[in-house]
Amino acid sequence: SQQGEEDPQALSIQEGENATMNCSYKTSINNLQWYRQNSGRGLVHLILIRSNEREKHSGRLRVTLDTSKKSSSLLITASRAADTASYFCATDLPFTQGGSEKLVFGKGMKLTVNP
Amino acid sequence: NAGVTQTPKFQVLKTGQSMTLQCAQDMNHEYMSWYRQDPGMGLRLIHYSVGAGITDQGEVPNGYNVSRSTTEDFPLRLLSAAPSQTSVYFCASSRDGETQYFGPGTRLLVL
Numbered sequence: 011s012q013q014g015e016e017d018p019q020a021l022s023i024q025e026g027e028n029a030t031m032n033c034s035y036k037t038s039i040n041n042l043q044w045y046r047q048n049s050g051r052g053l054v055h056l057i058l059i060r061s062n063e064r065e066k067h068s069g070r071l072r073v074t075l076d077t078s079k080k081s082s083s084l085l086i087t088a089s090r091a092a093d094t095a096s097y098f099c100a101t102d103l104p105f106t107q108g109g110s111e112k113l114v115f116g117k118g119m120k121l122t123v124n125p
Numbered sequence: 126n127a128g129v130t131q132t133p134k135f136q137v138l139k140t141g142q143s144m145t146l147q148c149a150q151d152m153n154h155e156y157m158s159w160y161r162q163d164p165g166m167g168l169r170l171i172h173y174s175v176g177a178g179i180t181d182q183g184e185v186p187n188g189y190n191v192s193r194s195t196t197e198d199f200p201l202r203l204l205s206a207a208p209s210q211t212s213v214y215f216c217a218s219s220r221d222g223e224t225q226y227f228g229p230g231t232r233l234l235v236l
Contacts (some may be wrong), residue, residue, distance in 0.1 A: 038135075041223065052215055052227035053168070098167065100225075112183065113225060115160075117167035 014042070014099040014116035023121040029086040031119050033099030034079075040102045042075055043113070044084050047096045056084075056097075091125045126151050129228035131216050137234045138206040141160040146201040146231050148216030154226070156219040157199040158183070159191065162230075168215065174199055175222070206235045 017032045033042070041060045045053040059066045059075045059082065066073045072085040086093055097120075100113045132147045150157065158173040160183075170183030172191040180191050188210060190202040199218075204208060213232050217225040 030201075042157060043224070050230075052229050053217075053225070055224045055226070058223060102223075112173060113158075114184070115168040116168070117165060 014101050014114065016097065016116045016119035018119060019117075020120045020122075022124065023089060025089060025091055025123055025125050027089055027123075028117055029089050029093070029121055029123070031084045031086075031121070033082045033084070033098055033116060035082075035099075035101050036080065038077075042073075042082050043100045044071075044073060044082075045098045045100060045115075047098065047118070049095070053098065086121075089121075089123045091123050094121060094123045096120050128152065129136060129216055129218050129226050131214075131228035131231050133231060134229070134236075135232045137236065138203075139236055142206050143217050144206065146187050146202065146214055146216075146233075148199045148204070148228060149197050150199075150216075150218040150226070151156065151197065152220065152226065153196060154218035154220045156222045157193065158217045158225065159189070159201045160215045160217065161185065161210075162215060166184070171201065171214075173228075201231075206233075208235045211235045215216060 014033045014035045043058045044056045047053045057068045057073050059073050070087045075082045096118045098115050098118045100115045155176045159171040160168040162168050163187045169185050174180045174193040213230050215230050217226040219225050
């Protein structure tokens with residue numbers, strides 16, 4: 011069963027605009043990760059935020075985590091056509107100790123950035 | 126480094142046939158996993174390994190076998206292919222059990 015659910019399922023924006031994607035999950039976690047998948051390719055890790063962190067930045071990416079609401083958001087600023095991809099959140103199962111070798115992925119959200 | 130490699134890229138099987146999907150990584154990662162991706166379902170974990178000789182089941186293990194005789198290789202075996210196993214299969218590895226590095230995927234069609 012899916013742990014994380016991305017919202018919206020699809021988003022279409024113009025180049026230069028910001029894109030915000032949300033992820034909700036059901037149980038407590040050790041950390042939450044975001045991945046990107048270009049069409050027909052493998053997933054690429056974007057950013058990891060731990061349960062004791064509230065916000066993290068990496069380049070044009072900003073991730074927030076609200077453990078009380080069991081939700082996370084991924085903000086991509088100044089979007090580019092190359093950001094067009096599917097984005098997935100992933101959480102570790104609550105009974106995992108230490109590492110997150112048993113990641114559970116959401117169904118994904120498709121972002122289209124129009125030039 | 127080649128990273129995570131998967132072979133074949135595409136395979137067509139008939140129902141009942143068996144095959145092995147190959148996965149190799151050259152990053153000396155202890156953790157390796159197999160996922161399947163189906164439309165509208167995201168990625169689901171099939172089997173995973175935390176080191177050579179150690180494997181465990183994920184969310185959807187039925188119909189699949191794995192073994193981990195070396196750190197580098199983590200093959201996935203389909204014992205008797207069924208149309209429900211038509212999917213895209215991804216192998217991933219991780220140094221710390223957190224950040225996953227994915228291979229390019231194998232597209233499998235079972236007729």
